[in-house]
Each structure stands twice: as structure tokens, then as C-alpha cells.
Amino acid sequence: MATVPPPGTAPPPGDALPPPAGPPGAPRRGSRRASRKGVTGTRGLVAAGFLLPALALLGALVVYPIGYSVQRSFFDRSGAGFAGLDNYVEIFTDDTIMTAVRNNVVWVVVAPAVATALGLIFAVLTERVRWGTAFKLVVFMPMAISMLAAGIIFRLVYEQDPDRGVANAVWVGVHDTFAESAGYPKARPLPVHPLEAAGGGAFVTEEPVRAGTPARLPLIGVAPAKMPDDARPAREPAAEPGKVTGTAWLDFSRGGGGTANTVDPRELGLKGLTIEAVKDGRVVATAKAAADGSFTLPAAADGALLRLPASNFREPYNGVDWLGPTLVTPAVIGSYVWMWAGFAMVLIAAGLAGLPRELLEAARVDGASEWQVFRRVTVPLLAPVLAVVLVTLMINVLKIFDLVFIIAPGSVQDDANVLALQLYRSSFGTDAHLGVGSAISVLLLLSVIPVMFFNVRRIRRETRR
Numbered sequence: 001m002a003t004v005p006p007p008g009t010a011p012p013p014g015d016a017l018p019p020p021a022g023p024p025g026a027p028r029r030g031s032r033r034a035s036r037k038g039v040t041g042t043r044g045l046v047a048a049g050f051l052l053p054a055l056a057l058l059g060a061l062v063v064y065p066i067g068y069s070v071q072r073s074f075f076d077r078s079g080a081g082f083a084g085l086d087n088y089v090e091i092f093t094d095d096t097i098m099t100a101v102r103n104n105v106v107w108v109v110v111a112p113a114v115a116t117a118l119g120l121i122f123a124v125l126t127e128r129v130r131w132g133t134a135f136k137l138v139v140f141m142p143m144a145i146s147m148l149a150a151g152i153i154f155r156l157v158y159e160q161d162p163d164r165g166v167a168n169a170v171w172v173g174v175h176d177t178f179a180e181s182a183g184y185p186k187a188r189p190l191p192v193h194p195l196e197a198a199g200g201g202a203f204v205t206e207e208p209v210r211a212g213t214p215a216r217l218p219l220i221g222v223a224p225a226k227m228p229d230d231a232r233p234a235r236e237p238a239a240e241p242g243k244v245t246g247t248a249w250l251d252f253s254r255g256g257g258g259t260a261n262t263v264d265p266r267e268l269g270l271k272g273l274t275i276e277a278v279k280d281g282r283v284v285a286t287a288k289a290a291a292d293g294s295f296t297l298p299a300a301a302d303g304a305l306l307r308l309p310a311s312n313f314r315e316p317y318n319g320v321d322w323l324g325p326t327l328v329t330p331a332v333i334g335s336y337v338w339m340w341a342g343f344a345m346v347l348i349a350a351g352l353a354g355l356p357r358e359l360l361e362a363a364r365v366d367g368a369s370e371w372q373v374f375r376r377v378t379v380p381l382l383a384p385v386l387a388v389v390l391v392t393l394m395i396n397v398l399k400i401f402d403l404v405f406i407i408a409p410g411s412v413q414d415d416a417n418v419l420a421l422q423l424y425r426s427s428f429g430t431d432a433h434l435g436v437g438s439a440i441s442v443l444l445l446l447s448v449i450p451v452m453f454f455n456v457r458r459i460r461r462e463t464r465r
Contacts, residue, residue, distance in 0.1 A: 066445065073438035087439035097426075097440070100417040103329055104447075107400060107418060112393035115337045116386060119344025123352050124374065126345075136349065140342035147339075151406025154335040158322035158407065168319030175317050183228060183272050185315045187219040190251070192260050195219075201310030204278070211302040212239050215246030218261055219270065219308075224254050227268050232291040234269040244297040246306070248273045248289045269293025274312055277301035323408065325415040332407050332416060336400065344389045351385030352378070384462060391455045398447055419444050 076083040091097050122139055126132030142150065159165030162172040189195035189203055194216065198204040209215045214237030227250065234249035248270045249263055258264040269292040277285040277297050284304055287295040322331045355378070363373045379386070401420040408416035419440055427437030 069438045069441045073442050075435050077433045077435055083435055087435040090436055091439055096414055097422055100419050100422040103417060104419050107397045108394055111333050111336050111397045112390050115340045115393055116344050116389050118341040119348050122345040123349040139345055142339045143342050147402030150335060150339055151403050155407050158331050162319050167322055171319045172317055184222050184312055186221045187313055188221045189219055193218050201313050202307055204305050204307045208303050208305055209244050211242055211244050211299055214239050215306060217246060217248040218251030220252050222250050228271050230291055231268040231271045234263045234267050234293040236263050242299045244301040246295055247293045249293040274309055276307045276309055277304035278307045279304045325412050328408050328412050328416040332403050335403055347389050348385055351382050355381050387458055391451055394451050395448060
């Protein structure tokens with residue numbers, strides 16, 4: 001039994017000090033530490049209990065499919081034979097899949113950059129106008145539309161027929177303002193007419209014309225409804241001494257009847273038709289037909305052949321083939337930007353609202369122009385927000401499927417192909433190859449991981465600040 005030394009004396013060596021006395025009923029230090037460990041353990045079990053359903057769902061819906069896809073990518077079409085890396089080799093040797101890879105690179109580089117740039121411009125400019133909120137609402141509104149609905153809308157927008165496609169209606173309107181289309185694209189002569197083909201879409205008279213002898217230039221192939229609104233009934237050409245006169249008309253009477261090579265009362269003149277007098281391969285005179293089809297050439301046309309140049313019969317301009325092999329990918333990217341520029345604008349506008357205004361005002365006081373303030377102050381301060389928007393859109397475009405599948409016609413779907421669409425076609429198409437489909441899914445996962453890694457590092461760096 002240990003003895004307590006008197007006050008002021010040191011305890012003998014080897015003797016342990018008794019535990020300090022405390023108030024009656026107070027718990028000892030060791031018991032408090034044990035109780036804390038017990039509480040912590042209880043809380044951990046409770047947290048684990050709440051997390052367990054979510055972890056089970058995560059494992060069933062994310063971890064297991066990823067693991068199975070990686071495993072399946074090393075097997076053949078049937079899944080019974082081990083194929084090694086053959087499926088991955090096919091990704092980079094098959095022309096269709098390589099087109100999808102190249103298109104995905106274009107999507108990742110172009111679409112997020114353009115959407116972010118437009119969002120930045122809209123966010124900055126709408127701060128300076130009173131109706132900025134209404135403009136933001138209009139720009140953000142496409143986000144409320146599903147990808148399927150947006151694809152159907154833009155399939156109609158890019159329609160080749162200008163009467164149906166909005167894009168070509170605008171494009172043709174602008175084009176025709178500066179270069180009017182030909183009025184008679186399908187007009188042609190009959191075999192009994194005094195005209196013959198001259199090559200290149202032009203027509204020429206079989207015999208030279210003479211001054212004082214009227215010339216007749218009949219054509220067919222123009223629907224009466226397509227004739228100019230101000231076209232007048234054709235009249236027989238009148239002879240004029242020293243000049244070559246004639247009439248160009250539509251040698252067709254609505255309802256039938258009439259005589260070939262003869263101007264009948266119900267037949268209309270070909271207003272605006274260009275007539276050239278050609279001698280020895282050189283144009284010596286030119287005229288345009290009046291509303292009744294009549295025209296007059298000077299004496300220099302005497303003895304010349306009359307030629308109707310091909311410009312009279314050029315097919316009307318039908319706009320751009322937006323959904324052709326060349327432009328289908330930019331066209332689909334345009335529809336994506338239309339949808340997601342509003343998303344970028346809203347996030348950037350939120351970041352812009354938090355900028356310290358005194359820095360912007362200080363730059364203006366120091367003599368910086370608005371462009372310099374924007375480039376040297378606003379953009380650097382918005383860099384974290386711009387990074388968030390850019391990374392989010394890059395991850396989004398790697399999964400793009402709906403717009404390409406809906407907008408691109410079947411004939412050019414190979415040209416507009418992307419990895420997500422090819423994954424669908426390889427896994428569920430008529431000639432499905434689940435090994436290749438699984439390899440494409442693994443390639444998509446590997447493409448997303450670097451972007452996600454960059455995003456996580458950026459978030460951690462921002463948190464430390």
C-alpha cells in the first residue's frame with residue numbers, strides 16, 4: 001500500500017502519485033475520453049446508416065456498370081471469346097468511328113468556347129441597358145426546351161427549301177437583294193421553234209436576223225403562275241426600218257389551244273429576258289424584252305444571230321445546304337450554342353454582379369478605355385467563373401447525342417457522327433457489337449476524367465483561398 005509523503009517532501013523513487021482529488025461524483029479523465037469515443041462511434045454508425053442506401057444505389061447504377069463495361073470491352077461480339085485490345089484497335093481504324101472522334105474534338109474545342117464567349121458578351125452588355133433583364137430572359141428561355149424539341153425546331157430551321165427553312169429564307173432574301181435570280185429557270189424552245197441549243201444552257205436562232213424583218217423568239221416550260229406579275233399579253237412584232245425588232249413570249253395558252261410560233265391573244269410576253277446579237281462570236285448589241293415581250297436592237301445587229309444567254313435560265317438560288325456533309329456539324333453546333341449561351345450568360349452575370357466596382361472605376365479614372373477595362377480588369381476577375389462555365393460545357397458536349405440524332409438526316413449522319421451517337425449505334429443498332437460499344441463508353445469515360453480532375457483541383461484551390 002503506497003504512503004503519501006508529508007507536505008514539502010518529494011515522493012520516494014518508484015512510488016506513483018495518487019490521482020488528483022476532485023469533487024465528489026466527478027467522472028475521471030479516462031472515462032470522459034472513452035465516452036467521447038463512444039459518442040463518435042455512434043455518430044459514425046448513424047452517418048453510415050444514412051449513407052448506405054445512397055452508396056448502394058451509387059454502386060448499382062454507377063460503379064457496377066462502369067466495371068462491367070470495362071470488362072465487356074475486352075470480349076468479342078458474342079461476349080464469349082476474349083478479344084483483348086481488338087475492340088480498341090477498331091475504334092481507331094474504323095472510318096465511321098474515327099469521324100465521330102474527330103467531330104467530338106471539334107465539339108469540345110468550338111462549342112464551349114463560342115457559348116462562353118457569347119454568354120460573356122451578353123452578360124457585360126446587358127448591364128448597360130434598362131431592358132437587360134428582359135433580354136436575359138429571352139436568351140435564357142431556350143434552356144427550358146428539351147434537346148428533342150430543339151432538334152425538331154432546328155431541323156425545320158435548316159430545311160433546304162426557302163419556303164420552309166428560316167435560315168435559307170433569310171439567306172436567299174439577302175442574296176437576291178444583291179443578285180436577283182433568273183426569271184425563267186426551266187424555259188426552253190420546242191423542236192419546231194426557230195431556236196436551238198448553243199451549249200452551256202444558252203439558246204441561239206437558227207438563222208441570222210435582218211433589219212426590218214421582225215424576229216420571233218417563242219419559249220415554253222414556264223408555269224403561268226411563275227410568270228412576272230406585271231407581264232402583259234404578247235403582241236406581234238412590228239417592223240422598223242434600220243432596226244432589228246422582235247418578240248419573246250411564252251408560246252403556251254392556259255387551257256390548251258393556240259398555234260406554235262404564233263403570238264396568240266392569251267400568251268404572255270417574257271418580260272426582262274436578255275437578248276444578245278452575236279457576230280463572229282462577239283456580242284454587238286444587247287436588249288431586254290418589255291412587259292409584252294417586245295425588244296429592239298440597233299442596226300449593228302443586222303445579220304447577227306440572236307442568242308438567249310444562260311443567265312436567263314439559271315436555276316433560282318435555293319440557299320445553303322446546311323444539312324449537307326460539309327456544314328452539318330457546324331449547323332448542329334449552332335443549335336447547341338443557341339440553347340446553352342443563356343446558361344453561360346446567367347452564370348457569368350452572377351459573377352459579374354460580385355465584382356468590386358471600385359476596381360473598375362479606378363481603371364476608368366486612370367484613363368483606361370472600356371475595351372481595356374473589359375480585357376485587363378473584368379475578364380481576369382471573372383476567370384474563375386469563366387473556368388466553371390467552360391468546364392461544365394466541355395463535360396456536357398462530350399455527352400451530346402440528342403441534337404445530332406434529331407437534326408442530322410440519315411444520309412449524312414455518318415458525317416455528323418459523335419462518340420455518344422456511335423455508342424448508341426454500336427450497342428443497339430441493327431449490327432450491334434457490344435464489345436465495340438463498351439470500348440467507346442470507356443473512351444468517353446477516359447475523355448471526361450481529365451476535365452473532372454481539372455475541375456476538382458480548381459475547386460480545392462478556390463476553397464483554400
